[in-house]
Amino acid sequence: MDRIWGQARAELERAVGADSFATWIEPLKLIRLDTDIALIACPTRFLSDWVARHYSSDIMRALETVGNPVQRLSFEVAAMPAERPAAPAPAARPANPARAAIRGEDDLAAPLDSRFTFDNFVVGKPNELAHAAARRVAEGGPVTFNPLFLYGGVGLGKTHLMHAIAREIQIRQPESRVLYLSAEQFMYRFVQALRDRSIMDFKEMFRTVSVLMVDDVQFIAGKDSTQEEFFHTFNALVDQGKQIVISADRAPGEIKDMEERIKSRLSCGLIVDLHPTDYELRLSILQSKTEQFRNTQPDLVMAPGVLEFLAHRITSNVRVLEGALQRLFAFASLMGREITLDMTQECLTDILRSSDRKVSIEEIQRKVAEHYNIRLSDMIGPKRVRTVARPRQIAMYLAKQMTSRSLPEIGRRFGGRDHTTIMHGVKKIEELRGSDRSVAEDLDMLRRLLEA
Numbered sequence: 360m361d362r363i364w365g366q367a368r369a370e371l372e373r374a375v376g377a378d379s380f381a382t383w384i385e386p387l388k389l390i391r392l393d394t395d396i397a398l399i400a401c402p403t404r405f406l407s408d409w410v411a412r413h414y415s416s417d418i419m420r421a422l423e424t425v426g427n428p429v430q431r432l433s434f435e436v437a438a439m440p441a442e443r444p445a446a447p448a449p450a451a452r453p454a455n456p457a458r459a460a461i462r463g464e465d466d467l468a469a470p471l472d473s474r475f476t477f478d479n480f481v482v483g484k485p486n487e488l489a490h491a492a493a494r495r496v497a498e499g500g501p502v503t504f505n506p507l508f509l510y511g512g513v514g515l516g517k518t519h520l521m522h523a524i525a526r527e528i529q530i531r532q533p534e535s536r537v538l539y540l541s542a543e544q545f546m547y548r549f550v551q552a553l554r555d556r557s558i559m560d561f562k563e564m565f566r567t568v569s570v571l572m573v574d575d576v577q578f579i580a581g582k583d584s585t586q587e588e589f590f591h592t593f594n595a596l597v598d599q600g601k602q603i604v605i606s607a608d609r610a611p612g613e614i615k616d617m618e619e620r621i622k623s624r625l626s627c628g629l630i631v632d633l634h635p636t637d638y639e640l641r642l643s644i645l646q647s648k649t650e651q652f653r654n655t656q657p658d659l660v661m662a663p664g665v666l667e668f669l670a671h672r673i674t675s676n677v678r679v680l681e682g683a684l685q686r687l688f689a690f691a692s693l694m695g696r697e698i699t700l701d702m703t704q705e706c707l708t709d710i711l712r713s714s715d716r717k718v719s720i721e722e723i724q725r726k727v728a729e730h731y732n733i734r735l736s737d738m739i740g741p742k743r744v745r746t747v748a749r750p751r752q753i754a755m756y757l758a759k760q761m762t763s764r765s766l767p768e769i770g771r772r773f774g775g776r777d778h779t780t781i782m783h784g785v786k787k788i789e790e791l792r793g794s795d796r797s798v799a800e801d802l803d804m805l806r807r808l809l810e811a
């Protein structure tokens with residue numbers, strides 16, 4: 360099953376595009392193939408409804424293409440295993456309909472994503488240095504640091520910045536030849552040139568560009584002749600004073616199986632890293648993407664606190680954050696409903712579960728009790744005096760926000776209270792957070808303590 364699904368997934372990624380694939384198809388798993396039915400596991404009811412409505416024919420087509428035609432699909436909502444079948448690696452970055460080639464005549468260059476501009480890049484503490492360096496290179500002028508080496512974990516904005524640089528240089532200096540491509544494409548072109556005996560043309564093409572940008576350079580580690588060729592290309596361009604921009608998932612010195620001389624060459628310019636996002640940056644990104652969405656869907660209604668909830672709960676990377684938001688928007692417009700906290704939790708169960716920070720309700724109760732100087736037993740006890748009841752409601756609110764426990768489950772941990780009591784407490788604190796600054800500050804501080 361895993362092998363068939365791996366092949367079908369590769370077909371599907373091509374058919375629906377990288378973004379839709381990541382949002383809708385990635386979480387699915389093929390469980391069984393009967394004579395004419397494919398049984399597919401889905402982490403939530405919402406996802407299965409949506410996929411059934413929008414992607415059934417794509418899935419059936421993909422299964423047919425890989426030699427397993429079926430007449431219909433059946434979906435089963437089930438907890439998903441942590442690991443998923445690996446799809447065969449695509450030859451290059453998946454085609455994306457939003458991507459537009461900036462230099463159509465240059466079939467070497469990878470297409471640039473029209474959304475990846477400096478204007479759309481949200482700057483915060485974790486990425487401000489990388490952003491400033493990227494801006495400086497994009498503004499042109501004398502080459503001050505060569506190469507510019509950007510690195511950081513998955514989905515933190517390296518490719519976005521690379522595309523923004525390429526686009527900006529093209530706008531400012533239309534005559535310059537900016538060549539942006541992934542290291543994988545560099546290798547592919549190189550191997551092709553070797554096969555076609557056109558290596559001199561290959562060298563000539565690479566050595567006459569004004570700016571060379573290579574994404575995900577760690578890919579050529581361990582590929583000896585590609586590394587060798589890359590090294591010569593790199594040196595030739597630096598000698599001519601041409602700007603080079605490189606990205607990788609780690610610092611040059613940490614790339615395994617990369618020749619020492621290449622590591623040292625890569626290290627001699629400016630090395631900047633994109634740090635993991637912090638809460639403030641995640642919230643700004645979510646706000647900015649929501650604004651962009653509102654420009655096309657002005658009737659979008661979102662309850663206060665939803666974006667804050669997402670920024671707290673999804674800490675893995677910006678791509679996951681974007682995918683979650685995209686799914687929420689799709690759900691809201693499909694159902695014609697306001698986006699509330701409850702709806703967010705229902706619609707994103709799978710994403711939230713996998714990015715769960717594993718803060719326990721007991722930890723929340725302990726921290727809140729310490730903060731307000733009350734006894735831990737008062738969290739579950741019956742006292743109704745305000746000095747105890749308010750901290751208890753704060754703990755209920757944090758339990759709802761920071762864990763994936765349901766209201767009845769939270770109720771049980773608060774001395775067997777009814778779920779409506781928890782709901783009332785959560786609502787009360789939601790209101791106070793908007794109207795009482797000291798409550799908002801306490802909540803922020805407690806969250807930080809719990810996340811530490």
Ligand SMILES: Nc1ncnc2c1ncn2[C@@H]1O[C@H](COP(=O)(O)OP(=O)(O)OP(=O)(O)O)[C@@H](O)[C@H]1O
Nearest residue numbers: 479480481512513514515516517518519644677678
């Ligand atoms: N600061 C930011 N502001 C706005 N969008 C961002 C920001 N950082 C990342 N993104 C978005 O997150 C998504 C993932 O970013 P990107 O593809 O640049 O990551 P990456 O670091 O190249 O990841 P990978 O290592 O997987 O190649 C993109 O859609 C990008 O636009």
